[in-house]
Amino acid sequence: MKAHAYLRVSGKGQIEGDGFPRQLKAVREYAATHDLQIVRVFREEGVSGTTDSMDRPAWSELMTVLHANGVRTIVIERLDRLARDLMVQETIIADLQKNGFDLISVAEPDLMATDPTRILVRQMMGAVAQYEKSQIVLKLRGARLRKRVKEGRCEGRKPFGFYDGEDAVIERLKALRAAGMGFDRIAAQLNAEGLKTRTGKPWHGLVVNRILTGKKQKGE
Template sequence: MGIETLTWDVDVISITCTVRIMNKHALPRLRLVIYLRVSTKGQVDTYGFPSQLKDCKTWNKPHNHRIVEVLREEAESGATDEEDRPELARALDMIANGDADGILFPNLDRLARELTIQEAALSVVWAHGGRAFGADQGEILPDDDSDPMRTFVRQVMGAAAQLERGLIKNRLRKGRAAKGAADGYAYGAPRYGFKAEKKALVEVPDETAGEARAKELRAQVDENGKQTSYREICRILKEENFKTKRGGEWRPSTIAKMLDPEYRAKANERDARARQAKRDDAVMRKAAKARSRFSDKDAGEK
């Protein structure tokens, strides 16, 4: 309409301006809560809080909705989407209680990674008369029986995004495994004596000196043929101002991991089992919540 408008007479231009003003006032100024989410262990795409907030504010600038709250969620990496989401629950409560008219988020992926959780959150918003907006696509309209394609397209896009994230994670996992098999280091905190630099391990002189001193002490034996205890090594290293990797206190278990490969391997296996148990527990809690929702629904129908 831009070029054609220049050819119209003054009366038409006046009418056009009047219509635009009326449309602007016809759109309600909503109270929105901005919801942002990252993982505490970092985002693969480095899309952090500042960038997310900037995108939300950029989208809102021409709409001029009132931002009543900005909520930042630091979700624990590895947890399921339903866990550790107090800020999302708070945002939904604000809408349910009438303290906000809707929610604004950078994109659906930041609302929730899993399609089922996205749909559950949106259903809560819509059930209380709220509105949902993504900075990347505008308003996400509620389901409409007369337009089933609306629901289909939204869910297919969400499923496709979830599949893409799964494929990316799988490639990263395989790449790390291959790199670890090649040179012994792929990711994570390097052991004492080393640091990660440009995706490779390099020695830390102060730490290698501390490790050498610990080995020297462990090799010493008393008149009864006993080696220096790990606890005694801790005392001597502290006394000689050797620092731990994180600057904390020396502990016997730290010395054991440093000097005893078998102990270190067992400790790593134990940590891996603990992480897996945590993931299994999260899955079971999620299943219990889903079962509870179905049970409540069945009870209501009866």
């Protein structure tokens, strides 16, 4: 049986780390022992597990491919690679079930089973993942506050739109998005118009995604 692999890391600093190799290794080992052929690997780079599916570039591409090429199975390393928000998790799973797609988690068997016990267990795991995410956020926030008290500063990078002239760019982004353009097409359009990011670099779909969805910017 053919399947696609879906991998995700939430931070840009994790893109070159162990996350992707570890996930891919687990998926390929599972595939080798379960008669699965991994046709394509989709990497979600620097996208939070609390982000809705429609705002995930790799997931959106994966859904388009699933609807087009006949492959109907997705393999992930574990449930929190799909989502760290219970509502996001269940919305994605419900959408997959509605379209007749199958989701296999290497770490959690029978993930898509519809019996009440399996659903309860899956939702409990999702709730734990969401709780762990919240704890990480709180710990980081506490560390920043302690540093600010100790050193008198710890402001971090200002979000896009903070500096003069950036509001106009955001309005242009919103207008293009409202016109039905995807993040990559918006980036290409901004580059064609000669607009630059804060650092003077060309636009990319991931940067557009983060600005429009309100995710924290890192270097754009």
